[in-house]
Amino acid sequence: MDNKHSMISLKEKLAELLEIIPKQSHIVYADYPLYGNVGDLFIMKGTESFFKEHGIRVKNRWNPDNFPFGRKLSKDTIIVCQGGGNFGDLYPYYQNFREKVVQAYPHNRIVILPQSIYYQNEENLKQTADIFSGHPDLYIVTREKASYQIAGNAFKRNHIRLLPDMAHQLFPILPTRASSSRKLRFIRTDHEANEDLQKHMHTKSYDWNTVLSTGDRRMIACFQTLNVLNKKAGNLLPMAYMWEKYSAYIVRKAIRFFSAYESVETSRLHGHILSSLLEKENTVIDNSYGKNANYYHTWMEGLPYARILQESARKKENLPAHL
Template sequence: MASLKNHKQLCKELMQRHEVLLELIGDAPFHYVDIPTHGNVGDLLIMHGTLAFFRKHGLSPKLIAPYDAYDPEWIDEGDVIVFHGGGNFGDLYPCFQQLREDIVMSHPHNRIIVLPQSLHFSSAAEQASSAEVFRSHPDVHICVRDEVSLQMAQAFSDHVYLLPDMAHQLYPLRAGNKRPSQHGLRISRVDDEGGMHAEMSDLDVDTVTDWPEFVGEREEHINLFRRGLGGFYRRGMGRAANRILVRLWIAYSGRLVKDAARLFARHEFIVTDRLHGHILACLLNRPNIVLDNSYGKNSRYVAAWTQRSELVTLEQAQTPPAQTRTTRIADAAQLAAII
């Protein structure tokens, strides 16, 4: 087997890159805004990675809230606003972008930090309009997850940082499975970001799923949290409810993350077009084949951060021979067994 780079060292380096955020937040009171209250495990991994980063460095948010149960009137002079990272910066998910723009316009004297995001606009006009809003604020700091987003973000702010996803703060993630099966797991998007991919029948995949199917009936519990937060907010009790219900939601969503980690750990390798299927596999030291999403987010991320890992294979548009792909997975699995 060829000489292999150290996956563990790469993961530690990715975690260390987030330390620039300590200087940006400083000693100011800060709000952590736009946390996910849905069953997308990728967003939950980002949230728990972000909270782990805060704990490691003795940072305690003044307030934690989802986008639809947060009132910008709660922002006091001197507060820093820290927006959740992910892939919703753009016009694919306008409700989240609208909250960011509203706060940028209404609080020109508060520092605003956007945690690592992938930027994507389907409309050039929407992109230009949003950039104009952000440019009006003198203290907006935008963290991005890939080089394409880095170039786009230059139009939004002079304070732009290339950083890996916050979920890397969870490394190493333990799931209790010492001996995985010899089969693979495929996480395939069923939403609008899904891409067109080959079947890869040469790989021994025994489980195919996506986050909505994985969450299953637990979506009812998730909806209870969401409705509870929204209901108290609409009744003018949002700030008090956030302190109680958000704490419970963080605990409950942590169980979802652990369940996802156990599912991954039961398999020898992962095939996925979910960015956080890839990142979760890396957190668990599992070999993984990364397929692209509909607009190139995954390949951009691998190119920026994880292509050095011997456990990561980026599936290009031209499918490699089955024997080559199977050999790569076998070599990576052998390495993973000794990490």
């Protein structure tokens, strides 16, 4: 196998971020995820691990619900936005937040960590490009070739990079329980589900909402409510610290859940990435707009324990809208 496609080299490649977020730099982590998408929590944990390993000093951690717009930042402070798959118009709340940050801090470097880009409406993409073009020091890091192409076409005045998902920083992850011979079918059930590829599956499957217990979901809702109330009170409570502790429990729970299976079939990108971090055999099923296939063909093709469903491979040209 070509070393450029090994899990070790994917983690090492993330060190290229130091060219734009230097060691010992001071940053604000602008939009950590405070919700129950466990894949995004793996991204957050990988991001925090990267900061720690490279001596990057996090001055503040905020999320979109409590970010203090209007607070002045020193010009040497870098604003870092969470990576993931919510860049575009499928998740307007988070995209609107990033655009507002870009407009509010024209004198600070802003780095958007590795993202997949998808717009259903080209006018929305043009609107984002108009906003982003006004910032002279904005870095958009994409996490697969299709998004890199879109960003290169749409955001010509910004700096564009291509790097793997931040969860690769967590490699290796050791299983925390013995595995059986069972196969885990981990299939998304939201609006990104690819019904054509999943329709053949009549066996029992799981998703993040079934990994989380009712108590977990209630606790997450309590965190979200407390977070809003805390902002109204002046952000007196250390919400980021409290969430770091609870989200670490959720991530450990997900690792333990996946550890129990010998192999995985999944339409969740982070079902695929987590399985690969555990070095478990896994089969990738594409999502509704090509994100999983694009990621697989950019970084994961050639891994001895990962493959893609053939129907997904034939759909790899299912790319997002572009200018």
